[in-house]
Amino acid sequence: MSQTASPTAGGSPLAVYVHIPFCLRKCHYCDFFSVLYAPAVADHYLAALHRELELAAADPRFAGHPVSSVFVGGGTPSVLPPAALARLLERLARSFSLMSSVEITLEANPGTVDGPALADLRAAGYNRLSLGIQSFHDEFLRVLGRIHDRRTALASVEAARRAGFANLNLDLMHGLPGQTPDQWAADLDQAIALAPDHVSAYGLAVEEATPFARWAEEGSLPLPDEETARTMLLMAMDRLPQAGYQHYETSNYARPGYRCQHNLAYWENRDYLGLGAGAWSHVAGQRWGNLRDLEEYARRVAADQLPQGEIHHLDARTELVETVLMGLRLLDGVDQEAFAVRFGRTMNDCFPGKLEALSRQGLLESDGRRWRLTRTAWPVANQVWAAFVYP
Amino acid sequence: MKNIRNFCIIAHIDHGKSTLADRLLEFTKTLDPRQMEERFLDQMELEKERGITIKAKAVRLHYQARDGQEYILNLIDTPGHVDFTYEVSRSLAACEGALLVVDAAQGIEAQTLANVYLALEHNLEIIPVINKIDLPAANPNAVRQELAEVIGLDPGEAIEVSAKLGTGIEEVLEAIVQRIPAPRGDREAPLQALIFDSHFDSYKGVIAYVRVVEGALRRGQAIRMMATGRSAEVAELGIFVPSPLTSDSLEAGEVGYVAAGIKTVKDCRVGDTITDSLRPADKPLPGYRAVKPMVFCGLYPVESSEYDLLRDALDKLKLNDASLHYEPESSAALGFGYRCGFLGLLHMDIVRERLEREYKTDLITTAPNVVYRVTTTDGQVTEVENPAKLPGPDRVQLLEEPYVKAQIFLPADFIGPVMELAKDRRGIFSNMEYLNQTRVALTYEFPLAEIMYDFFDNLKSRTKGYASLDYEFIGYREGDMVKVDILVNGEPVDALSFVTHRSQAQYRGRQMVERLRSLIPRQMFEVPVQAAVGSKIVARESVRAYRKDVLAKCYGGDVTRKRKLLEKQKEGKKRMKQVGSVEIPQEAFMAILKIE
Numbered sequence: 003m004s005q006t007a008s009p010t011a012g013g014s015p016l017a018v019y020v021h022i023p024f025c026l027r028k029c030h031y032c033d034f035f036s037v038l039y040a041p042a043v044a045d046h047y048l049a050a051l052h053r054e055l056e057l058a059a060a061d062p063r064f065a066g067h068p069v070s071s072v073f074v075g076g077g078t079p080s081v082l083p084p085a086a087l088a089r090l091l092e093r094l095a096r097s098f099s100l101m102s103s104v105e106i107t108l109e110a111n112p113g114t115v116d117g118p119a120l121a122d123l124r125a126a127g128y129n130r131l132s133l134g135i136q137s138f139h140d141e142f143l144r145v146l147g148r149i150h151d152r153r154t155a156l157a158s159v160e161a162a163r164r165a166g167f168a169n170l171n172l173d174l175m176h177g178l179p180g181q182t183p184d185q186w187a188a189d190l191d192q193a194i195a196l197a198p199d200h201v202s203a204y205g206l207a208v209e210e211a212t213p214f215a216r217w218a219e220e221g222s223l224p225l226p227d228e229e230t231a232r233t234m235l236l237m238a239m240d241r242l243p244q245a246g247y248q249h250y251e252t253s254n255y256a257r258p259g260y261r262c263q264h265n266l267a268y269w270e271n272r273d274y275l276g277l278g279a280g281a282w283s284h285v286a287g288q289r290w291g292n293l294r295d296l297e298e299y300a301r302r303v304a305a306d307q308l309p310q311g312e313i314h315h316l317d318a319r320t321e322l323v324e325t326v327l328m329g330l331r332l333l334d335g336v337d338q339e340a341f342a343v344r345f346g347r348t349m350n351d352c353f354p355g356k357l358e359a360l361s362r363q364g365l366l367e368s369d370g371r372r373w374r375l376t377r378t379a380w381p382v383a384n385q386v387w388a389a390f391v392y393p
Numbered sequence: 394m395k396n397i398r399n400f401c402i403i404a405h406i407d408h409g410k411s412t413l414a415d416r417l418l419e420f421t422k423t424l425d426p427r428q429m430e431e432r433f434l435d436q437m438e439l440e441k442e443r444g445i446t447i448k449a450k451a452v453r454l455h456y457q458a459r460d461g462q463e464y465i466l467n468l469i470d471t472p473g474h475v476d477f478t479y480e481v482s483r484s485l486a487a488c489e490g491a492l493l494v495v496d497a498a499q500g501i502e503a504q505t506l507a508n509v510y511l512a513l514e515h516n517l518e519i520i521p522v523i524n525k526i527d528l529p530a531a532n533p534n535a536v537r538q539e540l541a542e543v544i545g546l547d548p549g550e551a552i553e554v555s556a557k558l559g560t561g562i563e564e565v566l567e568a569i570v571q572r573i574p575a576p577r578g579d580r581e582a583p584l585q586a587l588i589f590d591s592h593f594d595s596y597k598g599v600i601a602y603v604r605v606v607e608g609a610l611r612r613g614q615a616i617r618m619m620a621t622g623r624s625a626e627v628a629e630l631g632i633f634v635p636s637p638l639t640s641d642s643l644e645a646g647e648v649g650y651v652a653a654g655i656k657t658v659k660d661c662r663v664g665d666t667i668t669d670s671l672r673p674a675d676k677p678l679p680g681y682r683a684v685k686p687m688v689f690c691g692l693y694p695v696e697s698s699e700y701d702l703l704r705d706a707l708d709k710l711k712l713n714d715a716s717l718h719y720e721p722e723s724s725a726a727l728g729f730g731y732r733c734g735f736l737g738l739l740h741m742d743i744v745r746e747r748l749e750r751e752y753k754t755d756l757i758t759t760a761p762n763v764v765y766r767v768t769t770t771d772g773q774v775t776e777v778e779n780p781a782k783l784p785g786p787d788r789v790q791l792l793e794e795p796y797v798k799a800q801i802f803l804p805a806d807f808i809g810p811v812m813e814l815a816k817d818r819r820g821i822f823s824n825m826e827y828l829n830q831t832r833v834a835l836t837y838e839f840p841l842a843e844i845m846y847d848f849f850d851n852l853k854s855r856t857k858g859y860a861s862l863d864y865e866f867i868g869y870r871e872g873d874m875v876k877v878d879i880l881v882n883g884e885p886v887d888a889l890s891f892v893t894h895r896s897q898a899q900y901r902g903r904q905m906v907e908r909l910r911s912l913i914p915r916q917m918f919e920v921p922v923q924a925a926v927g928s929k930i931v932a933r934e935s936v937r938a939y940r941k942d943v944l945a946k947c948y949g950g951d952v953t954r955k956r957k958l959l960e961k962q963k964e965g966k967k968r969m970k971q972v973g974s975v976e977i978p979q980e981a982f983m984a985i986l987k988i989e
Contacts, residue, residue, distance in 0.1 A: 019949060205945040232941040253945045268949045282950035291950060314953055324952055327959065331947060363917060383943040385917060388959040 015070035015101065017267035020051070020090065021278035022079040023296070026114065030147035030217075033209035035280035035294055036077040043296065047279070048086055050300035052093050054292075055277050057308055059097035063285050064275055069098045071105040071264035074128075080110035084119045088126035095127070105169070105263040107132055112158035113150035120165035130169040130262075131162050132202075138192045139185060142178045147213070159196045169260060171200035176234040178206055179224045186234045187241070194245040199260040203238040204253045205231060232381050239380065252331045252383060269332050271325040279309070287321070289314045318345065319392070322352055326390045330383075335374025349373060356389055394646040395575045396462060399604065400520075401469045401484055403509060404494035405502035409524040412556040413494055413565075414452075414468060420562045421454040421466070423634060450590075451487075451602050451648045452635040458570045466569055467648035469589065469604075471508070477736065478863050479682055482511055483589040483664045486680055487604035487648060490518035490573030492565065493540075497523045497531035497553070500539050506802055507861035509544055518573045519544075521551040522565060527558050543804075545829055578645030583674040584608035584616070586643070586651070586667040591658050593712040597629060599655040602648075603667060606678060609644040610651060615670035619677035623660040624670055625653035658715045684716045686734025687795065687866065688741060688845060689778040691722060691759035691888060692748070693730030695970065695979075699754050700729050706752035707731060710744060717744060722779060726886045726972045727757055732778050735761075738845065757970055759888045760985040763842045766793040766869045781887035783876045786927050793869035794892075795841040798823075801852065803860040805833045810855040818843035819894065839864070840872060842892070846986050877902045877931070879909070880923040884973050891985050903932035904988040910934040912981045914966065920975055 024039035024047075037043075058064050072094060079087065087108065094100070107130040108123060115123075120131070133155075137143050140151045150158075162170055172193050176186045193201055208214045208223070217223040226234070239249055247255035251269060254262065267274050276283040280294040293299045293311040302309040316324070322345045329336035342348045350357055357373060360366035365379040365386050379386050404410035417423075454466040471484040485491070491512045495501050512519060521540050523533045537548035552568055554561035590602040603610070610616070614627045631639040632649040643649045655661045663684070666677035694703050707719050718734035735741040741761055748754050765777045768791035769784055777783050783792075799820075803811055805827070815822070815837050824836035839848075844864065852860045875898050879889035889909075893901050902924030909922045913936045920936040947955045969976040 205941070205943065207945055228940045235941060235943070252943060252947075265948065268947070268952075274949055276949060280950070282952075284949060284952075289949075289952065320956075324956060327956060328947065328952065365917070381941045381943060382917060382939040384959060384962060385939060385942060387944075388963045391956055391960045391963055 013067045014273065016064060016067040016098075017071045017073070017264050017272065017274040018069050018094065018098065019264070019274060019276045019278075019281055020055075020072065020074045020079075020094075021276065021281040021292075022074060022076040022082060023047075023279050023294075024076065024081050025078045026081055027147065027149055030145070030213040031206060031209065033212050034077065037296070039078070039081045044082060044086070046300060047296055048082075048090065050296075050303050051090070051278050053303045054309060055093055055097050057303060057306060058275055058277060061308065064098075066099070067273075068101045069094075069104060070101050071107070071267065072100070073107045073109075073264040075107075075109045075132075077109075078111045078114055078134075079108055080114040080119075084122035084126070087123060087128070091127050105130055107171075107262070107264055109134065110158070110162075111148075111150065112155045113148075115158060115161065117161045117164060120161050120167070124166045129167070130171065131167040132171040132173065132200075133158055133162065134173045135159075135193070136173060136175045137178065138189050139181075142175075142181060142185075145179055146175070156196070159198070169200070170198045171202060171262070172196070172198045173202045173204070175204050175206055176238065177226055177231045179226075181226060181234070183230060183233050183237060187237055190238060190241045194241070194247075200254070200256040200262060201242055201247055202254050203242065205235055235381055239377075248333075250333050252380070266332075269328045271321070271328045287316055289316060321345070322347075323391055326353075327387050330373070330375055330387060330390070333374060335368075335372040337372050338368075339371070353390060360386060360389060394578070394580075394644075396464045397467070397576055397646045398464060398490065398569050398573045399467045399469065399488045399576055399646075399648055400490040400492060400569055400573055401471050401488045401512075402492045402494055403471070403505060403512060404524075405496070405499075405505045408494050408496040408499070408502070408505075409556045410494055413492070413522070413524060413554065414470070416556050416559055416562045417454060417466075417468065417566065418452065418635065420559075420566065421456050423452065423454045450635075451633055451650070453632045453648070456566050456570065459567060460570075464570050465647075466566070469602075469648065477740070478507070478511070479684055479736075480590065480663055481508055482515070482680065483587065485512050485515045485517060486678075487587055487589040488515075488517055489576055490520060490569065492520050492522050492569075493544075493546075494522045494524050495536050495540070497525045497533050497536055498528045500536050501543055502858060505861075506543070506859075507863050510802060510861070511863075519546060520565070520568045520572055521546055522561075523551050523553050524556050526553045526560070527555040542829070542831055544832075576646030578605070578607050580609050580644045582607040582645070583672050584610060584614075584667065584669040585674045585678055586610055587678050588618075588661060588663055588665050588667060590663055591661050591715075593658055594652070597652040597654075599652070599658050599661045601651045601653075601655075601661050601667070603643070603651055604648050605643050605645050607645055607674065608669065609642050610649075610667070611642045616651075616653060616667050617670045617673065618661060618665045619668055619674075620665040620681050620683070621660055621662060623655065625655055627651055627653050657712055659711075662715055684736065685866065686716060686718045686736060687763065687841060688735045688737055688761045689732055689764060690735075690741060690761040691724060691727065691730050691757075691779065692719075692733050692745065693724065693727040693757040693759075693888075693970075695755040695757055697728045702752065703731065703748070703754050703756070706748050706754055707733070709752070710747060714744070716740065724759075724781065724888045726888045726977075727759075727970060730757075734778065757888075757979050757982055759982045760891060761845065762892065763795050763840075763845060765874070765892060767791070768793075780876055780890045780892045783890075783892060786875065791871060792874050794872040794874060796838055796867050796870050797841050797844070797864040798867045799837050799839050799844065799862060799864035801835040801837065801860055801862055802828070803833055803835065803856050805831050807856040807860065808833060808835070811835065811852065811860065814848075814851055814855055815839070818848060838867065840870075840894075841866070875926050877905070878925045879905065880921070880925060881909070881913070881977065882920045882973055882975050883923075885925075886972055886977070888982055889984075898926050899931045901985070901988055902926070905985055906932045906934040908984040908987060909981055910936055912978055912984060914969075914976060914978065915939050916975060918974075 023036045025036045106128050108128040109132045111134045135155045138152050208218050242255040249255050250261050273285050279299040282291045290310045290313040293309045299309045367376050402410045450470045452468045456464045469484050471481050523536050533553050537551050540546045541548045552564045585607040586603040586605045588601045591599050594600050617624045629652040631637050664681040668674045711717050716736050719731045722732040723729050767777050768774050769788050770790045820837040820839045826834045873895045874892050875895045876892050878885050906922045906924050919938045922934050923930050924932040969978045
């Protein structure tokens with residue numbers, strides 16, 4: 003990495019997300035934006051991406067802001083040749099001021115990375131690797147439509163460590179079709195045995211317009227019942243902390259000092275810049291998603307314009323509601339003072355009676371500084387979050 | 394007078410009554426086609442949507458007939474639902490003839506028949522009109538045959554029409570002139586004018602639609618309503634062409650309107666007779682009935698702050714609706730609201746929808762019920778309009794429920810299934826009469842509560858739609874009735890109580906709690922729902938608690954979508970009433986209606 007900046011230079015730190023919308027195969031449950039990987043298309047796309055990051059870096063809203071985190075996600079970024087990912091990082095470092103402490107995450111899927119590739123990526127400056135393991139059971143990996151199996155998953159973890167990734171996340175899923183609590187327990191134990199630094203444990207959500215949605219509609223997706231799904235969620239909440247992983251967000255667990263700095267920017271509702279087709283940005287008062295159509299995206303940046311698609315204007319009320327919604331995803335909850343400073347009103351003024359009512363129901367608690375969900379509330383957190391949205 | 398014809402149109406919904414009326418107006422140049430508003434006769438938005446006409450209107454048409462003479466045709470519009478039978482009968486009493494409009498593709502529908510029989514009862518000349526002959530599926534010959542078999546009309550008398558295309562309209566007008574008798578009456582006799590409808594106008598007060606039967610109405614005349622005793626002075630009278638056109642007098646045989654500065658329709662009742670105060674008729678016209686509400690329900694604002702808004706809205710509706718009754722009541726579960734009385738369920742629905750739509754109030758409606766007459770052990774007799782207010786079983790000496798005499802007209806083929814239905818509904822058979830070879834009139838006495846909700850729907854489905862129903866209140870009779878209380882989370886919810894025959898208490902209690910289980914949204918804790926008769930629990934279910942409900946992922950791109958998901962989740966709770974610690978949706982209060 004060539005350039006770094008001091009943490010205080012040029013305004014508030016910025017989190018930068020880069021979307022690589024390519025996969026070797028579309029997973030059956032995934033509704034993230036991606037297309038099938040083709041080298042020529044990817045080359046064309048990366049050229050446009052390089053142009054976009056120059057445009058964004060020159061935009062007064064971002065210019066000079068030190069970058070505290072970079073997250074290259076997808077899709078499957080690791081389908082790109084390591085050299086291309088290295089070049090991407092170079093371009094970022096050239097256009098933006100990366101802080102010395104910058105966290106640079108790469109999402110990778112087992113089966114798309116080997117030892118040498120990982121070593122190259124580490125050398126290029128990526129310092130956090132997030133592996134999409136999902137399950138250590140071949141039968142579930144097949145159901146999910148993943149390209150890897152258990153063996154590949156285990157190998158990728160080992161390779162990541164050998165390549166020098168000292169900050170490693172494993173993505174896991176529970177509530178899978180046909181999955182039993184015992185099988186989930188085995189996955190948790192296996193993950194713990196591999197000693198990653200961070201674990202994301204997601205309960206499966208059936209998203210619209212995915213094969214899973216279609217199968218669920220047809221009744222051919224044997225999803226666990228609500229009670230079983232709850233049991234699995236609680237197992238993660240029990241076992242991972244016991245093994246030294248603090249539960250810090252709804253679905254995220256980390257060893258002390260290894261919380262994902264980039265994702266915290268979302269949950270703390272801070273500013274972030276999304277680069278690449280379909281990526282989302284947030285700057286006070288506005289959130290926008292980039293154009294998803296790769297051609298259109300490329301044409302727009304070629305015309306020296308930010309490739310904005312959907313733009314949402316966020317009024318003060320929406321900003322503060324979202325700050326609470328996102329903040330209450332964190333186990334630490336929402337800092338009352340920070341909230342009051344940011345919005346000029348206390349949480350209690352913004353949601354009269356709500357905090358008290360939810361506390362009375364045993365769903366919310368406060369240590370006087372922060373409001374957070376109680377342990378009872380976590381499995382049914384939507385019930386609490388929904389209380390804060392309008393109307 | 395010999396050139397006047399007073400007629401109405403009887404038709405099933407969608408068989409083209411309004412279109413035909415429009416064409417008659419057009420043909421007689423009563424309305425310029427350019428100013429024709431589609432379906433002129435249906436003025437209220439709600440009526441348009443439901444395809445029914447609630448308030449009768451009268452329009453005068455001038456028709457130059459083939460015989461060279463000019464005729465005055467008064468078209469009197471009528472409502473068409475069993476809830477409004479009385480109003481229909483008054484409109485019919487103002488006519489000498491009726492057009493019976495039948496869809497050429499669908500034939501006679503049962504609902505129409507009740508009105509046809511009503512018209513025959515009033516000795517009206519019936520002119521069958523087969524409409525929509527332009528439809529590919531039209532089968533006018535089959536309809537002619539049906540008219541002969543079912544009603545006994547001469548098949549040769551039917552006129553084939555396409556109101557849509559305007560064919561056959563002149564034939565209809567000629568038939569009105571030739572077949573419907575001119576009104577009879579003596580313009581010098583003491584005044585007798587029948588009020589067949591009325592509505593409230595904020596400038597002129599009540600506008601009464603009248604048919605002058607004897608004598609004449611004049612501007613400035615001192616008049617008296619013979620049933621209510623209310624006196625007034627005629628401020629304005631006139632006819633509708635179709636907009637109001639004032640005149641100096643309305644004479645025997647004529648149809649028009651009168652405004653006499655009357656403040657509420659309650660003082661100017663449908664069916665009452667207007668006479669001259671100074672030279673009164675010795676008796677009123679026959680057929681007046683003081684309309685009594687038969688069905689009651691509670692109306693509560695979802696937001697208790699809207700209580701005043703609801704009261705104002707009811708006050709305004711009442712100006713125009715003599716049959717609407719309401720008085721304040723309070724419920725432990727729902728707070729402050731009104732107990733309202735209606736002619737029937739349709740009437741109730743219309744009022745509720747108008748309150749919500751025109752007056753923008755969000756309402757919780759409790760299940761409708763009949764009035765019970767209770768004699769308590771201390772000998773006191775009270776009429777109870779709210780099941781929750783029924784005294785406990787130990788204090789009730791005698792509980793009586795309203796009975797009606799019901800007439801069901803049906804094709805003879807369906808006698809079996811209909812008698813079976815009547816028996817299920819505690820009907821007491823009183824008569825069966827063959828009207829002709831295929832048509833039967835059954836007379837039954839029913840507890841009103843048994844036929845109030847879904848009886849008519851059931852009757853229609855058992856007779857392929859060919860039965861008609863009319864009923865009138867005949868008095869109170871003892872019934873072995875019990876009150877079923879519903880407990881949600883251990884607390885009785887007064888607004889969910891209902892009264893039922895003892896033999897059905899357990900069954901209906903069980904059905905009710907099952908329904909409530911599916912209607913009450915899951916809460917953070919398990920919610921027991923119980924049905925109890927007195928202190929005995931007769932049924933129990935529970936609403937499962939939420940066990941897992943959490944959005945696992947939310948990152949930058951998801952925020953708006955996830956927030957909207959949560960908004961949707963919350964939106965679902967909007968029309969719910971917080972009762973104790975449980976949220977109960979509006980539908981729950983009507984759940985009893987969904988029980989077979």
